[in-house]
Amino acid sequence: xxxxxxxxxxxxxxxxxxxxxxxxxxxxxxxxxxxxxxxxxxxxxxxxxxxxxxxxxxxxxxxxxxxxxxxxxxxxxxxxxxxxxxxxxxxxxxxxxxxxxxxxxxxxxxxxxxxxxxxxxxxxxxxxxxxxxxxxxxxxxxxxxxxxxxxxxxxxxxxxxxxxxxxxxxxxxxxxxxxxxxxxxxxxxxxxxxxxxxxxxxxxxxxxxxxxxxxxxxxxxxxxxxxxxxxxxxxxxxxxxxxxxxxxxxxxxxxxxxxxxxxxxxxxxxxxxxxxxxxxxxxxxxxxxxxxxxxxxxxxxxxxxxxxxxxxxxxxxxxxxxxxxxxxxxxxxxxxxxxxxxxxxxxxxxxxxxxxxxxxxxxxxxxxxxxxxxxxxxxxxxxxxxxxxxxxxxxxxxxxxxxxxxxxxxxxxxxxxxxxxxxxxxxxxxxxxxxxxxxxxxxxxxxxxxxxxxxxxxxxxxxxxxxxxxxxxxxxxxx
Numbered sequence: 001x002x003x004x005x006x007x008x009x010x011x012x013x014x015x016x017x018x019x020x021x022x023x024x025x026x027x028x029x030x031x032x033x034x035x036x037x038x039x040x041x042x043x044x045x046x047x048x049x050x051x052x053x054x055x056x057x058x059x060x061x062x063x064x065x066x067x068x069x070x071x072x073x074x075x076x077x078x079x080x081x082x083x084x085x086x087x088x089x090x091x092x093x094x095x096x097x098x099x100x101x102x103x104x105x106x107x108x109x110x111x112x113x114x115x116x117x118x119x120x121x122x123x124x125x126x127x128x129x130x131x132x133x134x135x136x137x138x139x140x141x142x143x144x145x146x147x148x149x150x151x152x153x154x155x156x157x158x159x160x161x162x163x164x165x166x167x168x169x170x171x172x173x174x175x176x177x178x179x180x181x182x183x184x185x186x187x188x189x190x191x192x193x194x195x196x197x198x199x200x201x202x203x204x205x206x207x208x209x210x211x212x213x214x215x216x217x218x219x220x221x222x223x224x225x226x227x228x229x230x231x232x233x234x235x236x237x238x239x240x241x242x243x244x245x246x247x248x249x250x251x252x253x254x255x256x257x258x259x260x261x262x263x264x265x266x267x268x269x270x271x272x273x274x275x276x277x278x279x280x281x282x283x284x285x286x287x288x289x290x291x292x293x294x295x296x297x298x299x300x301x302x303x304x305x306x307x308x309x310x311x312x313x314x315x316x317x318x319x320x321x322x323x324x325x326x327x328x329x330x331x332x333x334x335x336x337x338x339x340x341x342x343x344x345x346x347x348x349x350x351x352x353x354x355x356x357x358x359x360x361x362x363x364x365x366x367x368x369x370x371x372x373x374x375x376x377x378x379x380x381x382x383x384x385x386x387x388x389x390x391x392x393x394x395x396x397x398x399x400x401x402x403x404x405x406x407x408x409x410x411x412x413x414x415x416x417x418x419x420x421x422x423x424x425x426x427x428x429x430x431x432x433x434x435x436x437x438x439x440x441x442x443x444x445x446x447x448x449x450x451x452x453x454x455x456x457x458x459x460x461x462x463x464x465x466x467x468x469x470x471x472x473x474x475x476x477x478x479x
Contacts, residue, residue: 005055019065019067020068023063026057031055031056032051036050037050049074060075061073126258127151130260132154132262134440136440138161139448145229149454152231154246156236161217165217172288172309174208175205175290176311176471179312180473182316206290232248236399238399240404241403260427261420261454262428264395264396265433269388269393275361278363278368280385281386282388284309287309293317297319297386300323301322301389303389306389308472310322320350323353326355333468344473354374361386367382394433396413397412414429415434419459421453429450430447431443
């Protein structure tokens with residue numbers, strides 16, 4: 001006796017016309033429960049849609065490149081059901097499909113390590129604890145839960161998504177969209193289409209940016225609840241090789257685990273000798289708060305974060321100067337790729353100083369005085385705000401890893417092998433904390449590998465290329 005199940009497009013958030021980027025089965029295939037059927041790609045994440053039960057694909061209703069919406073029919077699945085005494089007739093039902101792993105910037109351990117057992121030791125609270133709920137952390141938790149593990153997800157912020165969704169990638173892209181609209185409206189004046197100077201309501205703009213973030217983070221919490229993942233809010237530190245202490249609003253909480261995935265991320269580098277007690281000196285998180293629009297802004301660091309923030313504040317009306325210690329913007333990318341961007345920025349920004357160091361910053365009553373060291377640059381300039389965007393440092397030294405016997409190098413990175421295992425076979429690490437490139441999409445791929453290995457599957461990280469993007473104008477991308 002069989003049933004026919006309709007596999008529908010699940011709720012993947014506030015998205016329409018989602019492209020199908022992979023079709024992983026065809027009509028006639030036998031599939032197992034949770035085997036991926038298709039892969040969808042939204043603006044920020046990739047989502048695999050699994051089979052709700054084992055069975056045979058009777059028909060496939062989508063093709064590569066199709067665009068689908070919530071509730072659209074993906075496939076029909078024939079599943080076997082046990083015979084009952086009443087011998088009920090065959091029925092067709094709608095299957096509620098929970099989407100599988102969302103996929104949204106090392107050193108290696110060469111020694112072989114033992115493969116972890118699939119099932120947890122009953123003496124521990126959870127099969128798997130994930131420390132950090134950024135794009136890597138929540139992806140690992142979701143994938144592990146899909147594979148049947150009892151999972152807890154520890155996050156220091158009140159909302160999921162980590163730095164990327166809360167104070168990084170997502171709010172910066174929202175503001176970059178604003179900058180793009182302003183710049184395009186101004187550019188059209190050369191073609192006979194004239195707009196007035198934009199009136200910027202900074203409070204309303206900030207509220208809109210926050211609402212964009214909230215929609216995504218709330219969606220993650222809903223997905224975690226669907227998967228019965230335990231969410232624990234607080235700062236987690238290892239107390240031994242199988243337990244963590246989480247310091248939260250209500251005190252300390254002990255959490256024990258069979259396996260753990262460290263996804264504790266990174267933080268903005270704070271240059272020493274700077275007057276960090278002065279609120280006019282900002283890191284990238286501060287800059288995204290949009291407290292005001294300074295008349296004169298200095299950006300220290302000509303990398304991706306620095307230039308994206310320079311793009312935003314220039315469009316909003318600031319006179320922006322960029323200082324970069326090396327001889328080109330976005331160091332590490334090919335010079336010929338950066339040349340069109342640098343040419344455009346020279347026309348829109350106030351100044352770009354390459355091969356230049358900031359010697360010191362002095363806080364005065366009316367301005368921050370910045371002293372520069374370089375060829376043909378002023379010795380001192382005054383600014384209303386200064387943004388320090390010189391990179392990020394890993395949080396490996398902040399989680400008590402030594403209590404668990406996990407090796408952390410002198411820079412705070414945690415070495416892993418190609419299955420994301422640390423020197424402790426049951427403890428894994430992913431994302432910024434394992435090394436460059438510090439990119440969200442790299443973290444999510446590593447997360448899937450780590451979760452699958454935790455569940456006893458054969459999986460490993462073998463990325464031939466990793467894409468990188470700067471959302472400047474023009475946008476720059478390379479691998």
